[in-house]
Every structure is written in C-alpha cells, then in structure tokens.
Amino acid sequence: xxxxxxxxxxxxxxxxxxxxxxxxxxxxxxxxxxxxxxxxxxxxxxxxxxxxxxxxxxxxxxxxxxxxxxxxxxxxxxxxxxxxxxxxxxxxxxxxxxxxxxxxxxxxxxxxxxxxxxxxxxxxxxxxxxxxxxxxxxxxxxxxxxxxxxxxxxxxxxxxxxxxxxxxxxxxxxxxxxxxxxxxxxxxxxxxxxxxxxxxxxxxxxxxxxxxxxxxxxxxxxxxxxxxxxxxxxxxxxxxxxxxxxxxxxxxxxxxxxxxxxxxxxxxxxxxxxxxxxxxxxxxxxxxxxxxxxxxxxxxxxxxxxxxxxxxxxxxxxxxxxxxxxxxxxxxxxxxxxxxxxxxxxxxxxxxxxxxxxxxxxxxxxxxxxxxxxxxxxxxxxxxxxxxxxxxxx
Ligand SMILES: *Cc1c(COP(=O)(O)O)cnc(C)c1O
Numbered sequence: 001x002x003x004x005x006x007x008x009x010x011x012x013x014x015x016x017x018x019x020x021x022x023x024x025x026x027x028x029x030x031x032x033x034x035x036x037x038x039x040x041x042x043x044x045x046x047x048x049x050x051x052x053x054x055x056x057x058x059x060x061x062x063x064x065x066x067x068x069x070x071x072x073x074x075x076x077x078x079x080x081x082x083x084x085x086x087x088x089x090x091x092x093x094x095x096x097x098x099x100x101x102x103x104x105x106x107x108x109x110x111x112x113x114x115x116x117x118x119x120x121x122x123x124x125x126x127x128x129x130x131x132x133x134x135x136x137x138x139x140x141x142x143x144x145x146x147x148x149x150x151x152x153x154x155x156x157x158x159x160x161x162x163x164x165x166x167x168x169x170x171x172x173x174x175x176x177x178x179x180x181x182x183x184x185x186x187x188x189x190x191x192x193x194x195x196x197x198x199x200x201x202x203x204x205x206x207x208x209x210x211x212x213x214x215x216x217x218x219x220x221x222x223x224x225x226x227x228x229x230x231x232x233x234x235x236x237x238x239x240x241x242x243x244x245x246x247x248x249x250x251x252x253x254x255x256x257x258x259x260x261x262x263x264x265x266x267x268x269x270x271x272x273x274x275x276x277x278x279x280x281x282x283x284x285x286x287x288x289x290x291x292x293x294x295x296x297x298x299x300x301x302x303x304x305x306x307x308x309x310x311x312x313x314x315x316x317x318x319x320x321x322x323x324x325x326x327x328x329x330x331x332x333x334x335x336x337x338x339x340x341x342x343x344x345x346x347x348x349x350x351x352x353x354x355x356x357x358x359x360x361x362x363x364x365x366x367x368x369x370x371x372x373x374x375x376x377x378x379x380x381x382x383x384x385x386x387x388x389x390x391x392x393x394x
Contacts, residue, residue: 005285005286005288005289005292005293006285006289006290006293006374008374008375008377011033011285011374011375012375012377014033014034014035014281015031015033015034015375016034017031018031018375018376018380020344021344021345021346022344022345022346022376022380022383022384023346023373023375023376023380024345024346024347024370024371024372024376024380024384025346025347025348025369025370025371026197026216026217026219026322026371026372026373027165027193027216027217027322027323027348027369027371028216028348028369028371029215029216029222030215030216030217030218030219030373031219031373031375032219032220032221032274032278033219033277033278033281035277035280035281036219036220036221036274036275036277036278036281037274038277039270039273039274039276039277040221040270040271040273040274041270043055043059043269043270043273044270046058047269047270052269055269056269059269059273062273062276063269063272063273063276064078065276066083066272066273066275066276066279067079067081067083069276069279069280069283070226070279072283073195073200073279073282073283073287074191074195074200074201074202074210074228075200075201075202075203075204076202076203076228076231077231079231079257079258079259080228080229080230080231080258080259081226081227081228081259082226082227082228082229082259082260082261082262082263083224083225083226083263083267083272083275084211084224084225084226084227084262084263085223085224085225085267085268085271086213086223086224086225087190087192087211087212087213087225088115088116088211088225089225090211090212090225090226090227090262091115091116091119091188091190091211091227092119093227093237093238093239093262094188094209094211094227094229094235094262095116095119095120095123095157095159095188096119096123096237096238096239097235097236097237097238097262098156098157098186098188098235099156100123100124100127100129100156100157101127101128101129102127102128102129103128103129103130103154104127104129104130104154104155104156105129105130105131105132105152105154105155105156106120106124106129106130106131106132106155106156106157106158106159107131107132107133107134107147107150107151107155107157107158107159107185108120108131108132108133108134108159109133109134109136109142109159109160109161109171110133110134110135110136110142110357110358110361111136111140111161111164111166111167111169111171111316111355111357111358112133112159112161112355112357113161113164113165113190113192113354113355114353114354114355114356116159116161116190117356117357120159129156132150133357134146134147134150134158136316136358136361139316139317139318140169140316140317140358141169141170141171141172141316141317141318142160142171142172142176144172144175144176144179147176147179147180148179151179151180151182151183151185152183153183153184155180155183155184155185156185156186157185157186157187157188158176158177158180158185158186158187158188159188159190160173160176160187160188160189160190160207161189161190161193162189162190162191162192162193162194162198163191163192163193163194163197163198163321163323164193164323164355164358165192165193165350165354165355166323166325166350166354166355166358166359166367166369167314167315167316167317167323167325167350167367167369168298168302168315168316168317168320168321168322168323168324168325169315169316169317169320169321170194170198170317170319170320170321171317173187173189173205173206173207174204174205174206177205177206177207177208178206181206186208186209186233187206187207187208187209188207188208188209188210188211189205189207189209189210189211190211191210191211191212192211192212192213192216193216193217193321193323194212194217194321195210195212195213195216195217195218196212196216196217196218196219196282196290197217197290197291197294197321197322197373198287198291198321199287199288199291200287202228202230207228207230208229208230208233209227209228209229209230209233210227210228211225211226211227211228212225212226213225214226214271214274214275214278217294217322217373218275218278218279218282219278219281219282219373220271220274220275220277220278220279221270221271221274221275221278222271223268223271224268224271224272224274224275227259227262228259229259229262231258231259236255236261237255237261237262239264240253240255240261241264241265242265243256243260243263243264243265244256244260244261244262244263244264245261285374289374290374293374294321294322294372294373294374295320295321295322297322297372297373297374297376297381298320298321298322298323298324298371298372299320300381301324301370301372301381301384301385302315302320302324304381304385305324305326305385305388308385308388308389308392309392309393310328310329310330310392310393311326311327311328311329311388311392312326312327312328312329313325313326314326314327314362314364314367316358322371322372322373323369323370323371324369324370324371324372325350325367325368325369325370326367326368326370326388327364327367327368328368328388328391328392329392331391331392332366333349333365333366333367333368334349334366336368336388336391337349337368339387339391340368340384340387340388340391343383343387345383345384345387347368347369347370347371347384348368348369349366349367349368349369350366350367350369351365351366352364352365352366370384372384
C-alpha cells in the first residue's frame with residue numbers, strides 16, 4: 001500500500017518482524033516498532049539496577065507524558081485519561097461505575113464484544129436490570145431509528161462498539177450519543193479496534209467514556225490499555241485504592257478529582273513507557289496518514305479477495321476500515337489460517353463466541369480475519385492474496 005504520507009521504508013526498518021513474514025494481525029496483537037521494545041527493555045534493566053521506585057521516578061516526565069500523548073490522540077485533556085492494563089479492564093471500570101438498579105435497562109448492539117456482553121449480563125442479572133439489543137440496519141450498522149424507538153428514561157447506558165472485532169464495519173458514534181443523551185443515557189464507546197487506525201475526537205463524538213487497548217492498532221505492549229472519561233461527568237468508581245483516593249481521616253477518604261480515580265497504584269512501568277513510545281510513534285507519523293494508509297490497504301485486499309472464486313468477504317457496513325473478514329468455500333477458517341501460516345502469512349480467526357449475536361444472525365461459525373497495518377507493503381498484500389487464491393483453488 002503506497003501511502004504518500006508514510007515513509008514505508010522507515011516504518012519497515014523499525015519493524016523487524018514484518019520483514020520475516022507477512023503480518024496481518026494488528027487487530028489481534030500487532031508488531032511493536034523498535035522504540036517501543038527499546039523503551040521497555042531499557043526500563044527493565046534499570047529496575048534491576050536501582051529498584052522499581054527509583055527507576056520510575058527517573059522517568060516521571062515520560063510517565064506523565066503518556067497521558068498527554070493519549071489525550072492528544074483522542075483530542076481530550078490528560079486529566080480525563082486513566083491508564084489500565086487492558087481494554088476489558090477499562091471498559092469494566094467504567095461500566096461497573098454506572099448506577100444500575102432493578103428495572104433499569106442497558107442497550108447493546110448486534111456487534112457487541114463477548115467480554116462486554118458477559119459483564120453486562122452478569123450485572124444485569126445481579127441487580128434485576130434488563131439488556132436489550134439494538135438491531136442493525138440493512139448495511140450492518142446500528143439502526144438509529146430502532147435506537148430512537150428503544151430509548152426511554154430507564155436506559156442507563158448504551159454500549160457501542162466502534163469497530164467490531166470480527167469485521168471492517170465502522171459504527172456511527174455521534175448520532176448514537178446524541179440520541180442517548182436526549183433520554184439521559186450514558187454512552188460507553190468500545191474503541192478497541194478503532195484507536196490507532198482511525199482518527200478519533202471524543203469531544204466531537206460526544207461519548208461519555210471510551211475504552212481502548214495498547215497491543216492492537218496502537219502497536220504498544222501487551223497488558224496496556226486506557227479509559228477516557230468525560231471530565232465533567234460525576235461518576236464514582238466501584239473500586240478504590242490509595243492512588244484513586246486518599247485516606248484523609250480514620251473514617252473518611254477523598255476520591256481523586258481526575259480520571260486517575262479509575263486507576264490502581266501498582267502498574268507495569270516498563271509497559272507504560274512502551275505504550276508512550278508507541279503513541280508518540282503514531283502521533284509522529286500522523287493519525288490521518290495512518291488512517292488513509294490502513295484504509296487503502298484493506299480496500300485493496302477486499303477488492304482482490306472478492307475476485308477469487310469461492311472466497312466471500314464478510315465485512316458489513318458502508319464505511320469500512322482496516323479489518324478484512326472472509327471465508328473460503330469448503331474450508332474451515334482455522335484451516336485457512338493454518339495454510340496461510342505455513343506460507344508465513346499471519347492472520348487470525350474470529351470465532352462466533354466473540355461476537356455471538358452478529359455471527360449467529362449471519363449463520364457464521366467463524367471468519368478469517370486479516371488486519372493489515374500501514375507497515376504492510378504492496379508485495380505483502382500480493383503474497384497474501386496469492387496464497388488465498390492458491391488455498392481456495394485446491
Ligand atoms: C480485543 C477487543 C477487546 C478487548 O481488548 P483487551 O485489551 O483484550 O481487553 C474489546 N473490544 C473489542 C471490540 C476488541 O476487539
């Protein structure tokens with residue numbers, strides 16, 4: 001994918017793994033660029049020399065800079081960002097804080113992620129709330145008219161997945177948020193698959209909270225994630241510690257005024273420094289350039305795959321992004337994945353249980369998921385498409 005704005009040679013030099021194989025799994029766990037790896041390894045060495053506290057104190061500026069960078073990425077204030085160890089943790093930290101009582105309702109979409117759905121079902125059962133699914137429209141996006149009809153004053157939260165884990169669909173966000181707010185409901189955006197590949201502006205999107213992970217499109221380390229919480233939102237975390245709150249008297253404490261009230265004290269400092277390096281790397285490339293390059297690569301792959309007899313591209317939506325989902329007639333998606341792996345092409349399989357409602361509605365058990373990032377070359381994509389053609393033709 002020749003994106004005018006991205007120096008492909010440089011980003012490939014910074015990504016040794018992408019020269020050894022065709023790597024198409026940035027929606028699963030991407031290849032971190034060298035600065036990320038170096039930041040982490042250097043910090044681990046430093047911790048072993050001087051101890052974790054001293055090592056962290058030496059990097060205090062970079063650690064506070066991480067929030068500034070994440071805030072820049074989503075157009076928020078640093079004070080509205082909480083650092084977490086996964087997107088699931090970030091999502092749950094907000095969800096568990098949303099007041100929910102018997103008779104209340106939570107709305108989810110057909111592309112809801114399993115981890116979120118399970119948490120919603122568990123809590124709804126415990127408190128006697130109900131969970132309703134907003135149907136998709138003919139293009140596979142959330143049906144805004146249906147949402148409008150389903151919203152009432154009992155809806156406490158609308159859980160919206162920006163880009164589902166199993167395909168290239170991009171859901172509308174602003175429209176959902178504005179409808180939800182008319183009825184007093186909060187909107188929690190799962191941006192796990194959009195942050196790092198799409199430009200995002202939380203103020204423009206009007207969401208109350210947003211969760212994301214480090215290891216996917218951001219190319220950060222595993223075990224990292226973050227939560228954005230709208231700064232003027234009065235919401236108390238379900239769990240506190242001595243970092244999210246201060247013990248001020250024998251029987252009282254004061255909760256932190258910013259989003260750090262959603263953080264615990266202990267953290268993997270090396271991973272945070274790695275995430276900071278990843279976000280700064282992305283900001284330096286330019287999020288808009290990255291979005292353009294990712295979309296161009298995925299569009300090309302979709303078009304090429306559609307031309308192969310026996311291959312069905314399964315992506316929903318009119319507006320699409322960097323995730324390409326497909327099936328091959330006569331082959332289980334895991335067989336396709338393994339046959340590609342044998343040719344040094346890395347893709348993953350998205351199983352029905354990850355997005356149960358959508359996959360069941362479409363009668364799909366699994367899809368092959370290819371997620372080319374901006375560091376993939378045209379030759380990489382040729383190799384991939386050629387390999388699929390070979391597999392499908394057997
Ligand atoms: C991967 C994914 C998650 C979970 O992210 P973790 O960092 O593994 O917790 C949540 N939502 C979507 C849509 C995902 O694809």
